[in-house]
Amino acid sequence: MDESLKIERHTFKLFMPGLLRVLAEHLYSAKQVAVRELLQNAHDSCQRRAIEAREEQYQPRIHIETDSRNGRLIVSDNGGGLTATEIGDYLATIGRSYTRELRDQLEMLSHDQAATLIGQFGFGFLSAFLIASEVTLITRSRSGSGSALRWNSTGDESYEMQPWDRDEPGTTVELLLKPSSLFLLHESILLDIIRLYADFLPIPIYVDNGTLPVNLLAPPWAKVDARRAITEYIARSFRHDEALWILPLHDETIDLGHDTAVLPLAGFLYIPQSSTMSVHEHGDVRVFIRHMFICDGETKLLPTWARFARGVIDSPVLQPTASRESLHQDESFEAIQRALNEQLTAALRRLAEEDPSTWQVVMFAHAQIITAWAPQDQNFFDQVADHIPFATSRGDMCLPDFLKLTANTIYYVRTKLGSLQERLLAEGHNVATIDASTFAVVPFLEAYARSRPGLQVIRLDIESTRMLQAVDDTPFLGLVAMFRQRGIRAGVASFKPATVPALIVYPEDADAIIDARGALAAGELPGPFAGMVQAYLEAKPLLADDLRGKLYLNASCPLIRRLAASELDLKYEAVLTLIYQISRLFSGRTLTSADVIDAFASATKSIESLLT
Amino acid sequence: VTDIWTWVYAYRDRVKRSGDAPRIVMYQYFYQAMHQTIDPVQKLALFEEGRARAESLGEAWWVLLFDHWRILTLLLRLQSVDRAREIAISAAVEARKPMYDALPQRVCIYDDLISIYLATDPVGYRRIIEDALTFMQRESQPGTACSFCHQEDKVQALLAWNELAAAESHAQAFVAMAQNDDHARARAFRRLMLIAATKADWKAALHYAVECEQAAGKRMDSLPSRVQAIAWKAAALQSLGDSRAAKAEFRRAIREVEDGQLIPASEYFDALSTYNEASGARDRAVMVRTRQLATLAGTGRVADEVRCRLEVCRLLAELGRPFNMESAAARDAASRLVDPTPALATLARLIDNHV
Numbered sequence: 001m002d003e004s005l006k007i008e009r010h011t012f013k014l015f016m017p018g019l020l021r022v023l024a025e026h027l028y029s030a031k032q033v034a035v036r037e038l039l040q041n042a043h044d045s046c047q048r049r050a051i052e053a054r055e056e057q058y059q060p061r062i063h064i065e066t067d068s069r070n071g072r073l074i075v076s077d078n079g080g081g082l083t084a085t086e087i088g089d090y091l092a093t094i095g096r097s098y099t100r101e102l103r104d105q106l107e108m109l110s111h112d113q114a115a116t117l118i119g120q121f122g123f124g125f126l127s128a129f130l131i132a133s134e135v136t137l138i139t140r141s142r143s144g145s146g147s148a149l150r151w152n153s154t155g156d157e158s159y160e161m162q163p164w165d166r167d168e169p170g171t172t173v174e175l176l177l178k179p180s181s182l183f184l185l186h187e188s189i190l191l192d193i194i195r196l197y198a199d200f201l202p203i204p205i206y207v208d209n210g211t212l213p214v215n216l217l218a219p220p221w222a223k224v225d226a227r228r229a230i231t232e233y234i235a236r237s238f239r240h241d242e243a244l245w246i247l248p249l250h251d252e253t254i255d256l257g258h259d260t261a262v263l264p265l266a267g268f269l270y271i272p273q274s275s276t277m278s279v280h281e282h283g284d285v286r287v288f289i290r291h292m293f294i295c296d297g298e299t300k301l302l303p304t305w306a307r308f309a310r311g312v313i314d315s316p317v318l319q320p321t322a323s324r325e326s327l328h329q330d331e332s333f334e335a336i337q338r339a340l341n342e343q344l345t346a347a348l349r350r351l352a353e354e355d356p357s358t359w360q361v362v363m364f365a366h367a368q369i370i371t372a373w374a375p376q377d378q379n380f381f382d383q384v385a386d387h388i389p390f391a392t393s394r395g396d397m398c399l400p401d402f403l404k405l406t407a408n409t410i411y412y413v414r415t416k417l418g419s420l421q422e423r424l425l426a427e428g429h430n431v432a433t434i435d436a437s438t439f440a441v442v443p444f445l446e447a448y449a450r451s452r453p454g455l456q457v458i459r460l461d462i463e464s465t466r467m468l469q470a471v472d473d474t475p476f477l478g479l480v481a482m483f484r485q486r487g488i489r490a491g492v493a494s495f496k497p498a499t500v501p502a503l504i505v506y507p508e509d510a511d512a513i514i515d516a517r518g519a520l521a522a523g524e525l526p527g528p529f530a531g532m533v534q535a536y537l538e539a540k541p542l543l544a545d546d547l548r549g550k551l552y553l554n555a556s557c558p559l560i561r562r563l564a565a566s567e568l569d570l571k572y573e574a575v576l577t578l579i580y581q582i583s584r585l586f587s588g589r590t591l592t593s594a595d596v597i598d599a600f601a602s603a604t605k606s607i608e609s610l611l612t
Numbered sequence: 613v614t615d616i617w618t619w620v621y622a623y624r625d626r627v628k629r630s631g632d633a634p635r636i637v638m639y640q641y642f643y644q645a646m647h648q649t650i651d652p653v654q655k656l657a658l659f660e661e662g663r664a665r666a667e668s669l670g671e672a673w674w675v676l677l678f679d680h681w682r683i684l685t686l687l688l689r690l691q692s693v694d695r696a697r698e699i700a701i702s703a704a705v706e707a708r709k710p711m712y713d714a715l716p717q718r719v720c721i722y723d724d725l726i727s728i729y730l731a732t733d734p735v736g737y738r739r740i741i742e743d744a745l746t747f748m749q750r751e752s753q754p755g756t757a758c759s760f761c762h763q764e765d766k767v768q769a770l771l772a773w774n775e776l777a778a779a780e781s782h783a784q785a786f787v788a789m790a791q792n793d794d795h796a797r798a799r800a801f802r803r804l805m806l807i808a809a810t811k812a813d814w815k816a817a818l819h820y821a822v823e824c825e826q827a828a829g830k831r832m833d834s835l836p837s838r839v840q841a842i843a844w845k846a847a848a849l850q851s852l853g854d855s856r857a858a859k860a861e862f863r864r865a866i867r868e869v870e871d872g873q874l875i876p877a878s879e880y881f882d883a884l885s886t887y888n889e890a891s892g893a894r895d896r897a898v899m900v901r902t903r904q905l906a907t908l909a910g911t912g913r914v915a916d917e918v919r920c921r922l923e924v925c926r927l928l929a930e931l932g933r934p935f936n937m938e939s940a941a942a943r944d945a946a947s948r949l950v951d952p953t954p955a956l957a958t959l960a961r962l963i964d965n966h967v
Contacts, residue, residue: 179860188830241648273640357631364633365640396634396668512702524708528743532725535740536701 034127036197038075045079046203062205066185071177078170081141129155132175142169200291243270247347252339269311274365283307288314303341305377308366363387372440375447391435393423405432409456410445412436468493471555479564490551498556502579504587506549514590574606616716638665651873652689673715679703683724691875693731694912700724719751723761733915734772736950760796767803780807798827798837818848839868843883850890878916898927918945918955929966
């Protein structure tokens with residue numbers, strides 16, 4: 001065999017300084033995570049002592065001390081401590097975890113005890129160097145073999161170890177913080193971090209001279225009065241949120257065909273007070289694994305249609321990434337997804353049947369988001385479709401009520417319906433009309449129609465965002481001139497319904513400006529503020545003529561066409577006045593009470609003149 | 613009803629008891645905007661949606677309440693004076709109607725107008741601002757939130773008019789008034805801090821900055837006070853020679869602004885610029901001012917813009933660099949002031965000295 005083709009086998013080499021730097025400084029996205037790792041190590045140390053020593057009087061505790069003067073953060077526990085061998089085998093061996101090995105042993109003997117241990121990867125301790133330039137650990141093993149030990153490292157490849165004095169079993173980790181991490185010594189910041197990560201850990205955590213633990217010690221769903229505890233937790237942890245409805249979660253039994261398996265799942269989902277489409281969507285959960293916080297705002301666990309819900313879940317089957325700041329999307333993740341979907345769907349169905357008033361509040365509060373997302377899931381869509389209120393030209397109503405008015409046809413416009421005049425324009429076909437100006441409404445209506453054979457969906461303002469259509473005004477010039485001679489700004493357009501002869505259209509802020517001018521003229525504003533309003537109005541370019549609006553004659557209206565084709569003489573004076581005053585009154589814009597009286601007087605006088 | 617919050621909470625309890633779903637939802641928009649988001653755009657969207665619901669329900673008082681908070685969000689969180697003015701004028705005109713006589717929030721709408729003119733051109737509009745402050749003195753009841761706003765307006769105006777002794781006296785009175793209200797106390801100490809900084813009394817500025825940050829705590833509504841306090845701590849510490857601590861505070865200020873999604877007010881940029889100047893980094897101070905100009909674009913904060921542009925000219929002059937374009941921009945901005953004369957005189961002095 002040709003020697004040059006001989007295969008050689010090599011092993012990877014480790015460049016320790018580089019590896020340590022990556023693990024200590026680049027694995028985690030935030031410095032706060034280092035505090036979590038220290039708390040978790042302290043927690044697991046206490047749990048190990050409880051499991052291994054079985055001391056009846058043992059009361060685990062964790063204590064955090066801040067030393068702002070010297071820039072030190074100190075975390076102590078009265079857990080199992082470490083021997084010199086354990087320090088060498090676990091603390092100083094990257095990737096080997098005492099906790100994981102103990103849990104693996106316990107899984108065969110006591111599942112409950114195994115579940116109390118959190119640690120997994122065996123390098124969380126390195127995160128201490130993310131925030132500290134020097135770490136000192138003083139530990140005494142509860143096994144009583146050997147003296148206490150002092151371990152010290154500045155984060156390079158080596159560490160120092162020497163015998164030390166310590167009476168009680170346990171471990172104290174002392175961190176000399178880097179300048180960039182001194183903010184961790186601020187009491188409020190430190191408390192926020194502890195409560196975020198370790199609120200549910202069963203071991204009390206004390207800070208400085210505090211006599212009460214700063215963590216809750218148990219998740220709210222495990223408390224005796226769970227509903228009240230959850231409500232308080234929501235208010236405390238979700239910026240004073242209040243729940244319209246709460247769903248406690250439970251273990252899910254999975255049918256394997258030949259057998260069943262239990263998927264451990266705890267926590268709760270809740271529906272907040274309201275949401276705004278594209279602005280204040282929810283659909284996210286806070287995730288814990290074995291009571292330790294992993295991440296917030298996880299949006300892939302809840303079904304997409306559930307953007308109006310949020311919650312907190314805790315499940316040991318979820319797998320964190322190495323930094324434990326997010327989740328692996330593996331089979332367990334998918335199993336939890338399915339469980340949440342099923343529990344939420346079933347509970348909402350029960351809510352609709354058993355508590356219709358709460359159900360209605362939920363529908364009102366989250367109508368926009370439900371409209372947007374419900375078509376994503378047929379089951380949910382079927383459940384909610386008849387309960388969502390829509391803005392229509394005849395007020396807010398749900399689709400079954402709307403369809404009673406329209407002979408089983410859904411009419412909609414893409415133009416936002418505001419004033420009565422706009423609604424009339426929208427009802428150009430003499431039917432009630434849905435305001436579909438927000439993007440989610442049309443897909444919802446189309447989905448609704450698809451599931452109901454025979455139901456039609458018709459848009460009434462096709463090809464135009466404006467409901468006034470431009471037309472050739474040549475045939476109407478004489479008529480328009482008649483109005484202009486009377487000091488009325490006039491033009492021609494085509495719109496429906498054809499029975500409406502004319503409308504007056506105003507600039508958007510006409511009412512506000514006229515109101516402000518009127519208030520100033522009447523001296524109704526307190527003196528100094530009148531000056532401020534005056535200064536504002538002086539900067540506004542709108543002329544008085546613009547504020548009076550523009551009369552649009554309807555080219556589709558037979559009356560207008562007839563007038564345009566006629567020889568106009570004095571006898572038409574009353575007709576023109578009536579058209580103008582009716583339009584003025586109908587627009588409802590910019591009118592004072594005096595204007596309304598004047599318009600009615602003018603119209604009445606015109607009618608009388610026609611009668612004589 | 614003498615206090616707006618008494619009325620708001622009584623309304624909430626009433627509609628919840630009666631199960632009035634549309635009104636519960638309307639209230640919830642208000643609650644969410646107030647307590648559950650720090651994002652100013654989101655806040656504004658929630659207030660606007662709540663207002664639309666109030667309008668469709670015929671809840672005129674609530675419409676005005678939402679308007680007041682839209683104005684504050686635009687003014688304090690988005691720094692947009694122009695948009696705030698449109699709403700405030702319309703709301704002030706609406707508020708004159710007898711139906712609002714008993715609405716406690718009516719006086720707030722007038723106070724909003726004062727804040728808007730203070731933010732636009734406090735020197736140019738001095739006369740009408742003074743008149744309005746005198747009027748408000750009679751209207752606001754001692755011990756209410758309105759009296760705090762009024763007192764703060766007075767201090768802010770006096771500071772803008774460079775009447776520092778009077779400003780300090782009123783600010784001290786504000787601190788005394790706000791003893792039982794952390795949010796108001798933070799605002800009071802912030803004003804004292806700004807007065808001390810204007811006088812370059814760095815020990816006092818540092819003391820008030822610490823007090824301000826403590827009073828602000830982690831409250832969401834005190835975020836603008838907190839970030840200004842941290843920024844001025846950096847400036848004061850640097851001016852007092854403690855560079856290490858100053859740098860830590862400087863970084864913290866920037867982080868707080870980013871985390872809080874805040875568009876900071878001019879006083880924040882003043883602090884960062886002062887910090888950089890005290891560190892001997894004038895070029896960095898120019899960068900700070902450039903960032904400030906980006907936040908001021910199109911907001912209608914004319915006086916702030918003019919002051920910022922003049923500062924850029926001064927810094928460039930001190931660095932020995934040309935500033936022809938910057939001086940033209942400053943002149944253009946000054947022309948939008950009611951009285952551009954003082955600003956143009958300052959600019960002329962800078963150009964003369966530079967030449």
